[in-house]
Amino acid sequence: MFSLSPEGVEFVKKECSRYETKHSAIIPSLYRVQKEKGWVPPEAVPYLSELTGLPESHINEVLSFYTMFNKKPVGKLHVQVCANISCAMNGGRELAEHLCKHFGVKDGEISKDGKITVSKVECLGSCGTAPMMQVNDQFIENLTPELALRKLKEMGV
Amino acid sequence: METKLLTEHYGKDEYIKIDGYKKHGGYAVLAKALKMDPKAIIEEVKASGLRGRGGAGFPTGMKWSFLPANGEPRYLLCNADEGEPGTFKDRLMMERAPHQLIEGMIISAFAIGSKKSYIYIRGEYDHPIRVVREAIAEAYKAGMLGKNILGSGFDHDMDVYAGAGAYICGEETGMISSIEGLKGQPKLKPPFPAVQGYLRKPTIVNNVETLAAVKYIIRDGAAAYRKYGTEKSPGTKLFSVSGNVLKPGNYEIPLGTPLKDVIFNLCGGLKPGRKLKAVIPGGSSAPVLTADEAMKVTMDYEALAQMGSMLGSGAVIVMDDSNDMVDMLDVIMHFYHHESCGQCTPCREGTGWLSKIVHRIRHGEGTVNDINLVKTVSERMMGKTICALSDAAAMPAISFVTKFRGEFEDYVKKGNQVGGALHA
Known part of the structure; x- marks a missing residue:
């Protein structure tokens, strides 16, 4: 059965009274689920509904709207390569393809060993240091395919 | 040419922390502002001609003056969603000078009589979120936030709200929906946020750079600020x-x-x-x-x-000249289709059409009629929706196919015989 850690439960309860409306706790609570599980499994929705007293439909609405919530499992390293304009002009799309090929995965797919997911994403606000990738929470900028692979190797894949 | 007014101390690491920030005059302008009449601050900002630095360029002082004269509570929201492709300045400002933003915000909040503010930062900006959260904690500790700030009797609380990946939340009413814990869908205006915004209370939404600039307008005065820039675009x-x-x-x-x-x-x-x-x-x-x-x-x-x-x-x-304009428009249209929130038909359908048609042309499967269709569809998307995302997709589309029509025609004529981009 799905559950958060005791600290996670405490966090969600605190968030429920932090803002002017309890609804504002949905996004932070979903982040908490993702932090603990790596993604937001469907069972998290009834669980959070029970915990917060907010309708499942409202939680689902938020979950489905925002792209940062992983609706399916991702690798230990979630590599998001910007493919928007300034990065595309500087080889961002080729970088994403290179990484996919190297790790034998398709765009957005998790590797067989569960270690990595490579996804092409929209602008991450790092256009002056293109091309770049976001690995979990960290921005890694001014990349070449070789440099990206080296960085990922240092991070364990 | 480079004029470092806001960015004067951005190269110094110590400027990130409150002690270093204070060494460079930090929070002195707040002390000055708290002794002023809030109305005088609004007048000074009006006189400075400051216009919103987030995208729409609306005069800041005028926006503030749309607030009803009385009524509590009222909110100040800082728009740090920074999702417009190509933009990465707010990230720099938050990473290098979080207290500059906080000081500008407290001054602005005092001017408009707001006791609560949020900084809405896009979720991908993990590092800026952490830097700003730490800076807010420091500001509380130093008595710059909370009750009776610097003995002025003015109370103000500030918090960060992290978004979760949606370009549309950079639109001010979409952002309000998001902080309210909803899908980030924009709301019909009027009522404008200044009248009915966050939780239907009077709300001012300003960009990071706009709020930081307020500090310098109050520090040096509107006339000094106007020495930079042009008559109609000062600063x-x-x-x-x-x-x-x-x-x-x-x-x-x-x-x-x-x-x-x-x-x-x-x-x-x-x-x-x-x-x-x-x-x-x-x-x-x-x-x-x-x-x-x-x-x-x-x-x-x-x-x-x-x-x-x-x-x-x-x-x-x-x-x-290494860029292929058809390829670039394909990238841009994919973005707007991905980011349309889906509530207005012209935008939801239009961005999808544009993305499909341009993609088709890019892959050598388009016709001359498709080039015209990009224009027709775009023209029908403009001014017909709740927010400006639809226009934001239509404007680049029209300009690309008009100004670089030859490249689109080349694709139609011979695109499918060439594997890669034609004009790269």
């Missing part, structure tokens, strides 16, 4: 320059600076042997300029509007 502005320049980055310059000086002097020009082909002057929503137009225009609200484009967020995307 300095941060421009995020990216694409094919040798030295991309954020540059603070007075409004009215010629774009060619930005590209060829500040940013070191293009790679040897390359020629300028086009410039997107204000983020990917802004109509593209041809090289000729780019060489003539100055970077201010009026000159860019006159050229049929806009200053937007100040994101300058420089394209040399």
